[in-house]
Amino acid sequence: MNTAIIFGLLLALMLTGMPISISLGLTVLTFLFTMTQVPIEAVALKLFTGIENFEIMAIPFFILAGNFLTHGGVARRMIAFATSLVGHWHGGLGLAGVLACALFAAVSGSSPATVVAIGSIILPAMVKAGFPRNFGAGIITTSGALGILIPPSIVMVMYSVATNVSVGKLFMAGVIPGIMLAAVLGLVTWFIAWRKGYPRVKIFPDRTGGQATIGGFFGLFYAFVFTVVPVWVIGKLLGDAIGSEGAGYVLAGIVWLALAPWTTRSKMVTRVVYVALVVIGSPLALTLAMSGALTSTATLLGFFIIASVIWLVIIQACGRYTRIAPTFRFELMWESLAVWRSYWNSIWGLLLILVVMGGIYTGVFTPTEAAAMSAVYAFFVAVFVYRDMGLRDVPKVLLASANMSAMLLYIITNAVLFSFLMTHENIPQRMAEWMFAQQLSPWMFLLACNIILLAAGNFMEPSSIVLIMAPILFPVATRLGIDPIAFGIMMVVNMEVGMCHPPVGLNLYVASGITKMGITDLTVAVMPWLLSMLAFLLLITYIPIISTWLPSIAM
């Protein structure tokens, strides 16, 4: 009975259009004033202690970091990197959009922010390049949703607040589903573009697709080797000298970054690194890897020589075909140079992924500390490294971030109040009992959850849904033996779907603001991607190992 009154009142208040936080709060107050004997002072105390929790403080930090990255030119450089890598394929700029969204999602925790950051740059470029407007809008609206699936993610922090599941584990769990969803969206994009014959972007005219592809991948390989190997080798040596391995790597990384402007401009350095790391290094690494199987020095030496020759022939053959590396000149040209340069331009943004995920994974930071570090780092990069933003703009960014985070924290405060009322009335437990008594099998329960959450996505935005629904559904899920982490990821993917369709899909409104397209047109435009996302949701729901595998081996 009480349950019906509470939810009826909440629903009625919400439908009048008042802020969700206020309707939650008023429901609690009405109920407490009229029906129970809970000391009313406890409510006032809860309003403060409800968010007196260090985990929650990750939310304002991530919002601040995201705003600095959006205004500070990090998004633009990530787009350039993605375009130089995949732009020449079918639906090129669209694929670049998906990749750029995935990259930006790995430094930002919010979906609409990702849509704004990537969409406002790549959508005009796509229209200019001759793509239909609705194609680009569909891609960015749905790919922007990766923002809350690929860690860091504000919605995951909310889920963790509501259910006490570890934020770090949730972040880990989001990595593989995030990459998979990006691949799915990319595939849909590629397929549509291929069927409809959309333009391919060529950075350099008179180069064939095959040349560009090999060139791009070679650039990526070179970039990878250039970044990882020196830091690894120097870091190991330094680490042995200092006695602390972690400090060694960090120091080596800083030294290498400090040398960056010089090393990337000098042709000599490029050539030396090319010969040392790619031409000699790759077969050497292969030989070292084989040293377990081949014991004698002579066979190892022989193996190294043969591997070197084969490798050299492959590079030279590719180089001749693609004209990226003419015979024995050992330098980067064309696409490989474009990829390499744009990669190095965006290295500061990409490094943030390492700071956040590496920091949390190795236990150097707690998630909240990682969020604070990434905010300071993003400020530093935006103002002092890329200089796309002056110190004058900082107060504006601070104010906008404070505004957004205060809104979210206010919802949390009132949601905590609401769940306090629910626990006081034993509602989650009774619901769990009831559902358990219905003999629901786990798969039916999961299906029901998906339907409820998708329906809720029609009315509310993700933070509120997670904060209201998670405390109710979570106890049932745990009793049915569903993995808490997989359940969280499922909720997050559900929220993503909700953000991409009307009436309240925030991504849709943001994309509509950028493209100046009507909501109805946009709704049709996102359909192919949205449907594939729903298929992906089913996959995530019923194959929990996708989410649970990485946290189980990593932590």
Added chain:
Amino acid sequence: MFMKILDRLEETLISVLMAGATLIIFVAVVHRYISTVPGIQDYTIGINLSWAQEACIFMFVWMAKFGAAYGVRTGIHVGVDVLINRLPEKTRGKFVIFGLLAGALFTGIIGTLGAGFVWDLSHTDQVSADLELPKWIVYLAIPCGSYLMCFRFLQVAWNFVHTGELPAHDHAQVEGLEETDLIADIARSANAPHHGELRR
């Protein structure tokens, strides 16, 4: 005049709290790692930063309370407006007023409850765990923030009645982004001999 000062004060307060909390946590983390390095250790070990976490929480709670009031003014608190947006203009207006007044009522009640709570606390000598601040000062954020928010709701309602305008937060608006020629930029960065073009 008074309104302008209040607006400025509100904006400055939440921006400063945001920046301050970030800096405090940053310094605390750096301090924790520097203190493991021999040599520097001797200088930093004397500084005690164990209060940083608590300070950060208090600053963010204050930021949240006053920021929520600022958010009323900027229209960032969203509700389920799907239904009422389909109603005729006049009926919709009534619902909007109802929503705003409900907001004022809720924040007013909370402010009063909070004020009573703080009043009771101020007669005790409870202090916070790490900073050892008197608790009533810390909890002062509830009545102050809530009353300010209540005032903002009334202000917005007043403006709506008189002008028919509601503040609306535009998520799509980003300043400081200019349109650049993406492909040409990439090509230039690679010292391209030619300008980019498209192939069908």
